Amino acid sequence: MREHQTHRHESPAVIPTSTDQDLARHRIARQVARATGTFEHLLTGRAPHSVTVVCNGDWLVVSLHGAFSALERRLATEEEGASRVRDFHHYLFDNSLDSIRSHVRRSTGVELRGAIAHVDPGTGSVIKTFTTNPAVELFLLGQGLPVLGVPVNAHLHADGVSGNGAVRS
Numbered sequence: 505m506r507e508h509q510t511h512r513h514e515s516p517a518v519i520p521t522s523t524d525q526d527l528a529r530h531r532i533a534r535q536v537a538r539a540t541g542t543f544e545h546l547l548t549g550r551a552p553h554s555v556t557v558v559c560n561g562d563w564l565v566v567s568l569h570g571a572f573s574a575l576e577r578r579l580a581t582e583e584e585g586a587s588r589v590r591d592f593h594h595y596l597f598d599n600s601l602d603s604i605r606s607h608v609r610r611s612t613g614v615e616l617r618g619a620i621a622h623v624d625p626g627t628g629s630v631i632k633t634f635t636t637n638p639a640v641e642l643f644l645l646g647q648g649l650p651v652l653g654v655p656v657n658a659h660l661h662a663d664g665v666s667g668n669g670a671v672r673s
Contacts, residue, residue, distance in 0.1 A: 529559050529560075532559065532564075532612060532614060533557040533558075533559050533564070534557075535611065535612040535614075536557050536564065536566055536608060536612050536614055537555040537556075537557045537566065538555075538611075539607060539608045539611035539612055540555055540566050540568060540604065540608060540632075540634070541555045541568065542607075542611075543600075543603070543604045543607045543608070544568055544571065544632075547596060547600055547604075548571065548573075548596070550571065550573060552568040552569055552570050552571055553569055553570025554568075554569045554570060555567070555568050555569075556568075556569065563635055563636050563637050564614065564616075564634075564635060564636045565633055565634065565635050566616075566632070566633065566634045567631045567632065567633050568630065568631065568632045569629050569630075569631060570628070570629055571593065571629065571630035572589070572628040572629070572630070576589045576592075576628070577628045580625035580626070580628060585625075586625035586626075587625075589623070589625050590623040590625055593621065593623045593630045594621060594623060597619075597621040597630075597632060601619055604616075604634075605619075605634075608634075614636065615636060616634040616635070616636065617635065617636055617637060617638045618634065618635040618636075618637050618638050618639050619632070619633070619634045619635075620632075620633050621633070
């Protein structure tokens with residue numbers, strides 16, 4: 505009679521790979537994008553055209569694009585209207601900052617600490633950038649990036665969560 509041997513294969517301990525970490529980061533980025541986009545829709549009644557989330561290590565940056573209504577786009581074609589639209593979106597940002605931070609924290613567990621907004625009436629975009637770090641550096645790049653350099657049209661800096669109140673050019 506032949507003896508039947510069974511071999512027990514133990515699976516090795518699962519060690520997180522960079523792929524696992526990338527997948528976790530990607531999942532969190534999607535959650536944060538969804539939460540911030542939903543909040544923008546609740547705040548203004550319009551969903552942004554796009555939400556961009558970039559994360560690496562211990563930082564995360566969220567930018568919401570395409571926030572102008574049709575009326576705001578028309579107003580922004582004139583200097584006085586552009587100023588009014590810019591002021592309105594800065595007002596919305598300043599007065600909703602604590603709420604959006606709470607919404608993202610409840611929805612995702614991510615603590616947004618730094619925040620800054622840039623309103624561009626020329627393109628009709630409001631870029632709201634949040635980080636998990638207390639300070640934000642925002643570089644507005646020019647058109648047509650040359651091969652050996654990047655034109656920087658403006659540089660904004662914000663400390664803490666006070667949004668535009670702490671912005672320096």
